[in-house]
Amino acid sequence: MQAKTILSVIGVDQDDADLHSAIELCRGAKAHLSVLVTALAAPPIGGYGEVTSTIWIEERERQTEGLRRKVAASKTILQADDISFDVTSLFTEYGWAENEIGERARYVDLTLIGGGFLAHDDMGAEILNGALFQSPAPILLVPKGYAASLRPKTVLVAWDSRNEAGTAVRAAMEQLIAADNVCVAMVDPSATTRSNGEEPGADVATFLARHGIRVSVDVLPSGGRAVSDVLRQHAVDIGAELIVMGAYGHSRVREWIFGGTTRSMLEQTPVPLMMTR
Structure with missing residues (x-):
């Protein structure tokens, strides 16, 4: 993926x-930065009484003023730099x-979501759902304390031989080619012809190697974890600077209700995570 927006x-x-x-990410990638400042409107409080309505209107006015101030402050910061924005x-x-987040994410190459935003439970889930399910572009989730980068030296690819994983690998191909080391990690893979082949990971490793990627395969036992x-x-053990994985191997509803690998990684990733549906 060559990110231009x-x-x-x-x-x-x-x-x-x-x-x-x-x-910093856009400066390094020579990409245009599109900043979307968001706020969730306060829901109506109680019934339709005059006092309640007045409080609600005042709260919404406070929110819109805060949004205006944040937009102005963001422009001031960006104008001091030399990137396109x-x-x-x-x-x-x-x-x-x-839906509105997805509509905007549909026309970019990558949606960047930082740790500061994910700390807000009310809006974080909406942003992730919109960016992942309403847009074909990948997301880059950057936890607090990490710098966003599209030139990681070591990448971990979470592989399970499903379409979602294949889509994620293709979306991150530019990053994989540029990396010094790419580790394809498989957890408890089954060695069957219809699933991972007789030698799990061999097929995807061959595919990546033909692109000139320096790739290794690690088959990891879960041990009940x-x-x-x-x-x-x-990812921590190999010093990965990026994890690449597909989103939601199970149905979206089932994964969200009962938990799953995708949801768990979104909620807590040790390093930047690039994910594609």
């Missing part, structure tokens, strides 16, 4: 760390946020 979603109440990280705002209702825990630990 990167979308950075930031919230009204968060600090500027995610914005500065996005600026635009800044827009989104003031939306909870039920509409996912969750797949996400095994992947997180292995």
Whole structure:
């Protein structure tokens, strides 16, 4: 993936760390930065009494003013730099946020979501759902304390021989080719013709090697642990600077209700995570 337009979603109440990280990422990639400042509209409180309505209107006015101030502050920071950028705002209702985020993410190469935004439980899930399920572009999830980069030296690819994993690998091909080391990690793979082949990981390793990628395959036993825990630990063990994986091997509803590898990795990733549906 060669990113020429990167979308950075930031919230009204968060600090500027995610914005500065996005600026550095776009400067290195020579990409246009599209900043979307978002706020969830406060829902109506109680019934339809005059006092309640007045309080609700005042709260929404406070929110829109905060949004305006954040947009202005973001523009000031960006104007001090030399990258190409635009800044827009989104003031939306909870039920509409996912679709509106997806609409904007549909026309970029990558959606960048920083740790500051994910700390807001109310909006974080809406952003992730919109970016992942309403857009074909990958997301780059950057935990707090990490700098966003599209030139990692060591990459861990979470592989399970499914279409989602294949889509994620193709989306990250530029990063994989440029990396010094790419580790394909498989947790408890079954060696069957219809699943992973007689030698799990051999097919994808051959595919990547033909692109000039320096690749190795690690077959990891879970030992009764969750797949996400095994992947997180292995990423730390090999010094990975990026994890690449596909989103939602199970149905979206089932994964969200009962948990799963995708949800667990989104909630807690030790290093930047590039994910594609």
